[in-house]
Amino acid sequence: MAVRTTTAFERRGLSDEQLRQLFRNMLLQRQLDNRGFQLNRQGKVPFALGSEGHEALQAGAAMAFERGKDLLAPYYRDLGLCLGVGLTPYEIMLSIFAREADHNGGRQFPNHYSSKATGILSFSSVLAAHIPHAVGAAYAIQYRNESGRAVLCTNGDGTTSEGEWHESLNFAAVHKLPIVFLVENNLWAISTPIEKQMAQPEIWKRAVGYGMPGKRFNGFDPVETYACVKEALERARSGGGPTLLEGMCYRFLAHSTDDNDMTYRTKDEVTEHRKSDPVPRFEAKLVEAGIMSEADVAAMKKDVLRETNEATDRAEAMPFPKAEDLYTHVYEGAWQPWQ
Amino acid sequence: MAVRTTTAFERRGLSDEQLRQLFRNMLLQRQLDNRGFQLNRQGKVPFALGSEGHEALQAGAAMAFERGKDLLAPYYRDLGLCLGVGLTPYEIMLSIFAREADHNGGRQFPNHYSSKATGILSFSSVLAAHIPHAVGAAYAIQYRNESGRAVLCTNGDGTTSEGEWHESLNFAAVHKLPIVFLVENNLWAISTPIEKQMAQPEIWKRAVGYGMPGKRFNGFDPVETYACVKEALERARSGGGPTLLEGMCYRFLAHSTDDNDMTYRTKDEVTEHRKSDPVPRFEAKLVEAGIMSEADVAAMKKDVLRETNEATDRAEAMPFPKAEDLYTHVYEGAWQPWQ
Amino acid sequence: MAVTTSKMTASSQTMNNVEAVRATLYEALKNDDRIIILGEDVGARGNVFLITKDFIDEFGPQRIIDTPIAEASIVGIAVGMAMEGLRPIAEIQFADFIYPSFNQIVGEAAKTRYRSNGEYTCPLVIRTPYGGGVRGALSHSVSVEALFYHVPGLKIVAPAFPADVKGLLNAAIDDPDPVLFLEHKKTYRLIKGEVPSGHYTIPIGKANVLKEGTQLSVVSYGLYVHWALEAARALEGDGLSVEVIDLRSIRPMDRTTILNSVEKTRKLLIIHEDNKFGGIGAEISAMVAEEALFNLDAPIRRLCAPDVPAMGYAETLEHEFMSSPEKMAKAMREMVAF
Amino acid sequence: MAVTTSKMTASSQTMNNVEAVRATLYEALKNDDRIIILGEDVGARGNVFLITKDFIDEFGPQRIIDTPIAEASIVGIAVGMAMEGLRPIAEIQFADFIYPSFNQIVGEAAKTRYRSNGEYTCPLVIRTPYGGGVRGALSHSVSVEALFYHVPGLKIVAPAFPADVKGLLNAAIDDPDPVLFLEHKKTYRLIKGEVPSGHYTIPIGKANVLKEGTQLSVVSYGLYVHWALEAARALEGDGLSVEVIDLRSIRPMDRTTILNSVEKTRKLLIIHEDNKFGGIGAEISAMVAEEALFNLDAPIRRLCAPDVPAMGYAETLEHEFMSSPEKMAKAMREMVAF
């Protein structure tokens, strides 16, 4: 289908097809999120963590990512990003169900997606620990003169307080590495509001200190996100060095199924932010711009549900890791009890 | 003696007496520095480390410090600062000679001065590790409502790359703590030049990111240093929160007696910076302004040499720690072999 | 079970370990305004296990500090507070996140007194939940005691019973030196017990003989000491007499209690959740091999986790990693029969 | 002294340990352009011991990276490089400064393979000079091996002889898993020896019997293995036959060589510079107490530093902290006489 110009919103070069794809990623993300929480309520999985509120940001950023070229160093809230760069709902579900076929073999918490084939680095639950890894990967790319490639590295607002975040940005700037640091600022770090995390809440302003460009954008807008991340990634891919991006969003849900956010923030606050919920908002925009009809939307939602159901059923039917799997991949080769 | 106005230079409210005191600190610092290197060459001590080039910065900063009130969290290059806030040359020499009567009981490397009575915190050789301590001390001051007190915390330019530096500044800003972070930027971290340490060499610009005031000043000028540090300390003492200061100076010597700087920088570079050597420069200014005569200067130098000699002789005559001292102060109370 | 306490009052209350930590912290905050609690989400959220719930309302945000996510500075700032006369209690949200603060604990807190020749001290408590069996996966399950117990200047306690939690936490808070206070998160709500009212301390460095026995000494701590006790009690029916010692303190370690027990039973089984190589059991075993070798009628045995990096998230993996009262009973039988 | 090497060529050269590290790194850089050296002052300064002197001129600043002073990221960035196919060799300037990178070593490097179920690996070498006797005072003298040896997923070597330095460093570089490579700084220039030419490796995890003997097994490593050898040789004159084993690798540990030796001599003395409680000696002793208790004719003894935070700067303090060939000989005599 040819690209049409619409007046409804800036499409930043995205085709209708791409805009629909963005929206589909957002829908799928929310559906999979819900599924995790449902499964937890049903007692089928002990833990789930959602990224509601991050859908636009993640869908937009993922669209700027070049599959087969770029690398992604995500954090646990990046279900949508990981989907967007190529992970399948089935792979997501394998992680949620901790099945043997999961990339991590059911070893890690859910939401700790990694996949070498997809270019997603492995990370742990220790916040900020993945950021130097992303920088090291960017160094490898630069060292091998693989121009046209870059690393997209994400973390939450709270994680910027860690020393490793600082060290990593500084090193990347010194070496002008092909990397984009994308902070998903949802205003909360579990129960800690941004103002207890930092005195000056505009994280992008730290870029000046490191000597790299910095930019804040509206992470509720997938198209704006796409454009900002794409610009930064292209700079990185073409030798222009790193960028610090700050996407503004909000965490609509509690931190995880282990958390009750009503102990530390008000329902009113959440409701207020819900008014800008990026999913219905983008839906309305697409419909208004004539890029999707109401029927298209309904069909897409149905299809997303179907895909989620299939992924759920398929993953659930898979076997757990075997007890003996505890002993593999400690070192290369077979495990020795005394190692 | 009454304060006279001179036209020779901005005296920023300092009396003649204070200006001479500044100068004396600078002279004493250089003399003690030289003494350490001499003793090392004589084979009397295995290690020495000098702060030539930092004299003006440290003398100026020390003069802004309020004895008996403020706290100092220094690093190993702060001989002059420690002298300026009240440590005696004898105490310095006890450290250099690792004598029993040293505040650290001869346990730490020389230049790791600490003295509870003088308000100097204890620190280790691990760079940046003392910065959170300074922040914690500032928190204690604020918590106890001890207004009129502040912490002066220093470190080198290279040390700003450490994660703990970042974490500490961020926390201090969030809590608006009474602390001044003073970076002594001498352009080198052992053999690593500033441009390999950071992409953007103006460290004070990081202040924006933390939400605190930042300022760069000429650390070769003791009076300007005094004024900048005083302003920042007064803000801190009166509830105005932290400041990031960057004093520009240069390390004239090798990093320590274990280093040969001619392997990584040129003699020309050092000579070029030597032209601005703060000690003769300040001497000339004082003489020009009529605050000191040539004879005064000569007498002061003689006196400083005498004081250094006396301190050296007195400290050298003191006993080493006893072997049994290895076992004290592990925990409170007597040491147990199985602890 | 014999709870040894230095001061024991008549009245007591049933609590679980979470409640015991909470009650002790509360009392401490009430009694000493030098005490500051700092950590991630300790304020409005009241800690992820609700240990400090509502404290911020009563004691204010100056004393209950929701820190930025920055463990090195959480401990480092607490060190500075301690050097300047406060009594900070720092929390690391999960023991797995203590690694970034390793420098401040091992390099700084543990050496403050020593390197300043006693001029400065560091009366600091670092509390953190550790241990597995809660589906915490690779990074919310680790045991960290063996990464720290080699460090002179540091004390480490790991109580298992609510009464010990209170007594040892009080002792840690009163202690003039840094104490790493390890709370097994699976025992948090699982383990209930009587906790004496009023202020009391249990000396750091004293183990507790939970059950006397004559044929085998079992030394354990944390969650596993409960399972060991369960196993030992079950074996009583078969006429086996197993002594169970709760180590409680890891550094300093109660050599006397262990050696006395081994002298009596002539056999030693050490059980811990952490992996084996270089674990706490290594020092216990080495100490006994040094001090009481000829008292032994059987090789010393360590029943520990396999030497793999962590338990996995999947139930199968967690189950394989963890021991059980059954596996412990089996080892006890084998040792007695040796 | 028997240097075991997997490939040994006729020609060799006398070198000290600094030269052995340097020569090995040089060859590695020459042969494999995936190899990157990163650390503080490794470039123009050529490392503080001049190990990498002039490398930057030959291999360029892309391969010899003078990093900012930030140990967590030195290791962390190396982990990322390793995950993406490079072969980084990270340097920590002094072992005392490894603490800030603890999270990256223990939490990340050691777990990369495991947590990704083998999808990602971490072929990384971390080199660092450790140990005392050089007037390095409190913070330039520590032994760090016991802080890491409990960690599955990590390997640790601590060679003492130039030929072993080369063989084990080559093995570490070739290894597909992270290796902590510990260089005793007092041996750097003190210890010289023949180093075979050409590329060879010594398998990680194999100890070396430096001197055979029948009356006592001594296990040591690093600087102290030289002193132990000296002491054992001196005792030969008195007719004492002491076997000296150089552990060389700390994790994995060569149980077989130790057990075989103890079976023969029936007595075990472990000597290390690091303090005792929870040190490497604890695991060696525990392993033997577990596997060979009834082969022992004397209690296992550990001759280690006292459990104080560090040696002091003053000569008196350093001397008191450190052992000596004389103190070692005394302990050996006592053990043989037992």
Ligand SMILES: Cc1ncc(C[n+]2csc(CCOP(=O)(O)OP(=O)(O)O)c2C)c(N)n1
């Ligand atoms: C080093 C470390 N410290 C603490 C935690 C516990 N923790 C998990 S998520 C989280 C909050 C993170 O907040 P933010 O970075 O803003 O990300 P968000 O969850 O809001 O997306 C915390 C404190 C951790 N996982 N790692």
Ligand SMILES: Cc1ncc(C[n+]2csc(CCOP(=O)(O)OP(=O)(O)O)c2C)c(N)n1
């Ligand atoms: C954590 C840590 N890493 C490395 C070192 C080794 N080291 C000692 S001084 C120094 C350079 C410090 O440079 P800078 O902060 O600029 O201070 P300067 O010496 O120039 O005053 C280094 C790398 C150390 N002491 N601590």
Ligand SMILES: [Mg+2]
């Ligand atoms: Mg957040």
Ligand SMILES: [Mg+2]
């Ligand atoms: Mg410098």
